[in-house]
Amino acid sequence: MEEINALFHGFTVALTPFNLMLMFVGIILGVIIGVLPGLGGANGVAILLPLTFSMPPTSAIIMLSCIYWGALFGGAITSILFNIPGEPWSVATTFDGYPMAQQGRAGEALTGAFTSSFVGALVAVLMFTFLAPLIANFALQFGPPEFFAVYLLTFCSFVGTGKGNPFKIVASMMLGFAMAAVGIDIVTGQLRLTFGFTELLSGFHFLVAVIGLFGIGEILLSMEEGLSFSGHGARINPTIVLQTWAKLPRYWATSIRSCLIGCWMGIIPGGATPASFMSYGVARQMSREGAKFGTGQLEGVVAPETAAHAAGTSALLPMITLGIPGSPTAAVLLGGLMIWGLQPGPLLFVEQKDFVWGLIASMYLGNIAGLIVVLTMVPLFAAILRVPFPIIAPVIVVICAIGAYTVKNNMLDVWMMVVFGVVGYAFRKLDYPLAPMVLALVLGDSAESSFRQSMLIAQGDLRVFFSNWLVGSLTGLALVALFWPLLSAGITRLRAALAAGPG
Amino acid sequence: MADNHGSARASARTVVIDLVVAVLVFALGAIVGYDSYRLGASWGSDGPQAGYFPFYIGLLICICGAVVFVQSFVRLGTDRKVFVTAGQFKQVLVILLPSAVYVFGVWLIGIYVSSLLFITLFMSFAGHYGWLRSAAVGLAVSLSAFVMFELWFKIPLPKGPVERLLGF
Numbered sequence: 001m002e003e004i005n006a007l008f009h010g011f012t013v014a015l016t017p018f019n020l021m022l023m024f025v026g027i028i029l030g031v032i033i034g035v036l037p038g039l040g041g042a043n044g045v046a047i048l049l050p051l052t053f054s055m056p057p058t059s060a061i062i063m064l065s066c067i068y069w070g071a072l073f074g075g076a077i078t079s080i081l082f083n084i085p086g087e088p089w090s091v092a093t094t095f096d097g098y099p100m101a102q103q104g105r106a107g108e109a110l111t112g113a114f115t116s117s118f119v120g121a122l123v124a125v126l127m128f129t130f131l132a133p134l135i136a137n138f139a140l141q142f143g144p145p146e147f148f149a150v151y152l153l154t155f156c157s158f159v160g161t162g163k164g165n166p167f168k169i170v171a172s173m174m175l176g177f178a179m180a181a182v183g184i185d186i187v188t189g190q191l192r193l194t195f196g197f198t199e200l201l202s203g204f205h206f207l208v209a210v211i212g213l214f215g216i217g218e219i220l221l222s223m224e225e226g227l228s229f230s231g232h233g234a235r236i237n238p239t240i241v242l243q244t245w246a247k248l249p250r251y252w253a254t255s256i257r258s259c260l261i262g263c264w265m266g267i268i269p270g271g272a273t274p275a276s277f278m279s280y281g282v283a284r285q286m287s288r289e290g291a292k293f294g295t296g297q298l299e300g301v302v303a304p305e306t307a308a309h310a311a312g313t314s315a316l317l318p319m320i321t322l323g324i325p326g327s328p329t330a331a332v333l334l335g336g337l338m339i340w341g342l343q344p345g346p347l348l349f350v351e352q353k354d355f356v357w358g359l360i361a362s363m364y365l366g367n368i369a370g371l372i373v374v375l376t377m378v379p380l381f382a383a384i385l386r387v388p389f390p391i392i393a394p395v396i397v398v399i400c401a402i403g404a405y406t407v408k409n410n411m412l413d414v415w416m417m418v419v420f421g422v423v424g425y426a427f428r429k430l431d432y433p434l435a436p437m438v439l440a441l442v443l444g445d446s447a448e449s450s451f452r453q454s455m456l457i458a459q460g461d462l463r464v465f466f467s468n469w470l471v472g473s474l475t476g477l478a479l480v481a482l483f484w485p486l487l488s489a490g491i492t493r494l495r496a497a498l499a500a501g502p503g
Numbered sequence: 504m505a506d507n508h509g510s511a512r513a514s515a516r517t518v519v520i521d522l523v524v525a526v527l528v529f530a531l532g533a534i535v536g537y538d539s540y541r542l543g544a545s546w547g548s549d550g551p552q553a554g555y556f557p558f559y560i561g562l563l564i565c566i567c568g569a570v571v572f573v574q575s576f577v578r579l580g581t582d583r584k585v586f587v588t589a590g591q592f593k594q595v596l597v598i599l600l601p602s603a604v605y606v607f608g609v610w611l612i613g614i615y616v617s618s619l620l621f622i623t624l625f626m627s628f629a630g631h632y633g634w635l636r637s638a639a640v641g642l643a644v645s646l647s648a649f650v651m652f653e654l655w656f657k658i659p660l661p662k663g664p665v666e667r668l669l670g671f
Contacts, residue, residue: 051656165574171528171567174560178535181557185542190553193538216602223598224591390630394622395644397602401609401618402648406658414606422599429586430521448556456550 003130010357013058014365019358022055022063023366027373030070035078035385039396041071042328042438043214046207047403049336057340058355062362064336065316068329069121069363069370072312076113076305077374077381081106089272089308092280096293096300103296107236110378111244112298113305116255118371120306123259124266124313125363132349132360135321139346144453145464147322149474151447152465153481154324158436160484161274165431172427173436179204180444187452199412206335206441208404208413210328212420213427213434215400219393220425236378244298251302254283258303262310266326267318272311279307313363320356321346324443328435331442514588518575525572532564597629613663619645 013019033044045064052060075090080097093113100109142150155173162169182193183203194200248255258279265275283303284293293300315326316333323344325331337344342352349356374381404417427434440447458464466472480487539554539561546552587595601621608617619641626637652658653671662671 050658054656165571167567167570167574171564171571174564174567175528175531177560178531178557178564181535181560185553187550188553190542192542192553192557193535195538219598220595223594224587388630390626390632391622391640393598394601394605394625395640397598397605398614398618398622398644398648401606402614402652402660405609405614405660406652409659411610411661414609418603418606421602425595426520426524430517430524432524451556452551455555460546460551 003133006133006353006357007129007361009353010359010361011365013354013358014062014361019059019062019362020365020369022059023066023362023369024373026063026066027070027073027366027370028377030067030072030370031074031077031374031377031381032070032384033067034071034074035381036392036396039399040214040218040329041068042210042332043218043400044071045329045332045336046210047215047399049207049332049339050403050406052336053339057337057342058358060336060340061333061355061359062366064333065359065362066366066369068312068333069366070373071329072121072309073114073117073370073374074381075308076117077110077378078385080109080113080301081382082385089276089312090304091273092276092304093301093308095280095304096295096297099294099296100298100301105296107240108244108298109296109301110236111241111375112248112301114371114374115245115248116258116302116306117309118367119255120259120262120308120310121313121367122364124263124310125360125367127263128314128317128363129360132317132321132356135317136346136349139322140350141470142346144450144457145467145471146474148447148450148454149465149471149478150322150324151443151450153474153478154318154443155436155440155447156478156482158433158439160481162433162436164433166485168430168432169436172432172434173440176437176440177444177447179209180206180441181448186445186449199410202408204416204441205407205413206438207332207407208416209420209441210332210438211400211404212417213424213438214328215396215403216417216421217424217428217434219396220421221428222389223393236375241375247298248302251299254287254299254303255306257282257286258306259310262307263314265307266311266314272308272315272327275311276304276308280304316363319344320348320359323446325439328438331439335442515586515592516582517584517586518578518582520586521575522572522579525568525575527568529565529568529572532561532566532568534561535564536561598625601625601629609661611663613666614660615645615649616663616665618648 014023029048030041030044033039034041039047045067048067049064052063055063075085076093076097078084079090079093080101083094083098085091085094097109097113100106139146158173159166159169178193180203182200183191184201185192191201261279261282262272262275265278266272280293280300280303283299284290287293287297287299289297289299312327312329315330317326319325319330319334323334325334334344342348342355400417401414404413405411407413424434427437454464458467464471465475536558539558542554543552544554544558546555601624605617605621608620611617619638622641622644623634623637626632626640627634630637648660652660
């Protein structure tokens with residue numbers, strides 16, 4: 001019941017006219033960012049972050065998280081109308097969403113996508129409301145070894161759950177850690193990896209990296225395809241919305257399954273994309289019309305969208321409670337918290353009640369606002385998508401440059417952004433994942449200091465990470481996550497051997 | 504990096520780029536490891552030294568770079584996947600080079616005039632739009648950035664002689 005009271009208090013914090021306005025502004029900006037190439041959720045939030053420095057932190061996080069919800073909604077628009085996933089987690093939405101648009105059922109597909117996104121988010125926020133204080137309370141007992149074990153778990157599960165070459169994932173992640181180490185070492189005051197360049201004293205700022213890797217990199221990648229793309233028009237009117245809403249309850253089982261998959265996968269880092277695929281796959285297997293998936297089934301849109309949105313929302317749970325983000329966008333939000341002088345982690349629930357509950361309340365309100373905005377303004381967003389690329393491309397480069405400059409009012413950062421753009425382009429083409437790099441860059445310093453503190457406590461004995469059941473099970477889990485592909489292959493082989501064996 | 508196999512002519516193969524990037528990754532790891540070693544990567548009188556953590560990071564980067572190098576080297580003869588064709592690469596340069604010049608311009612004459620020029624020139628040369636339309640878009644973006652940052656949010660962006668002439 002304590003949570004309910006706190007939540008109502010949160011609503012009083014979030015429901016000021018100023019915050020409500022920020023919410024709508026955030027959602028609209030977020031959808032625009034979500035539909036434009038080169039401006040994804042992480043990148044868009046990174047560019048807009050400096051604008052919020054002068055706001056009170058609660059208003060700032062409300063606006064930024066609303067940008068995030070908006071970007072989550074926006075990804076569906078490009079997937080369905082243009083067959084271009086705006087975000088990685090909307091790839092699965094294209095499978096049935098685009099065929100529906102081709103058959104002239106774009107309105108139905110969009111309504112289905114938005115509504116199920118909303119349902120997914122709502123379930124995730126409900127879980128968040130009741131689970132977050134528990135986890136935060138539990139995490140209050142954490143010491144440095146436990147925190148390092150949680151970091152370890154985060155990064156190991158990237159390797160274990162990631163598709164593709166594990167060595168490329170680790171390389172990308174470790175490059176992020178190395179960049180985080182550049183500059184003055186906070187413990188000894190020594191200069192690390194600066195090689196005499198005074199510009200490197202303050203290190204690499206992750207916002208600049210995000211803007212370059214995701215923004216400029218994406219523009220370069222899109223340019224390859226040439227300067228044109230075409231899409232289907234969309235009209236949503238109240239009749240279509242009501243008709244689709246009447247159909248949706250039929251898919252209640254799919255919705256529940258997708259919510260569960262999304263919530264679970266969202267807490268694990270990098271979860272939204274696998275969650276959407278997994279949910280699509282499960283829905284195809286369980287549905288009576290599974291064979292027709294891929295030809296324009298509403299259920300094929302509902303499943304991935306519900307899971308992606310649930311996962312995107314629950315990615316904020318480890319960010320707020322433990323200070324460990326589950327996605328690049330959550331990592332950028334975490335960086336924002338640090339800049340506003342808030343230390344993310346369990347103490348936030350004790351020391352910054354207004355902030356935390358204001359944020360949670362704004363999750364409910366923001367998603368309602370988001371649903372209203374996207375349902376009413378789809379034609380506008382589709383029109384933005386049809387602005388030709390030769391106009392969009394230089395404008396986005398300008399926006400990225402402004403974003404990179406305003407991080408520290410430093411011209412070198414703008415150059416770094418271009419370099420990161422080229423790196424992002426090459427890495428994307430070579431299947432080096434970018435998310436682990438960004439996460440490592442954000443968390444590098446905290447991970448290092450918790451490691452050093454643990455080493456100090458234990459006088460350099462690595463067994464400290466197995467010294468009690470809590471830290472031991474976290475480290476154990478991390479190792480299982482790291483070697484999961486090997487383990488699951490081993491189990492499959494063992495089963496096959498047992499089945500084939502005599503008796 | 505072009506090779507002589509008909510269809511792959513005038514294009515770079517993914518596996519070759521993979522090799523090059525693996526070498527770069529290894530080199531970066533070596534730099535990180537070296538500098539951390541220089542600072543001291545062991546146990547000092549008061550606990551772990553400054554290079555303790557980054558040294559192992561550098562080591563891991565080197566290992567990953569080496570493994571990716573070997574993995575790509577094995578596929579060098581067989582993998583014909585194209586990284587980028589000449590035509591695609593030209594498209595990429597069409598935006599990359601002007602962007603680099605633009606960043607140089609930001610440093611030289613400030614962000615507002617450079618943005619105006621960049622958008623106008625890119626639209627008219629790469630996009631074949633009329634001068635008037637291109638200039639209108641450039642001016643609109645530049646002006647709205649000015650109003651938003653200089654006047655509204657009071658965040659100063661790089662300015663040059665033109666802005667000084669106008670009294671900012």
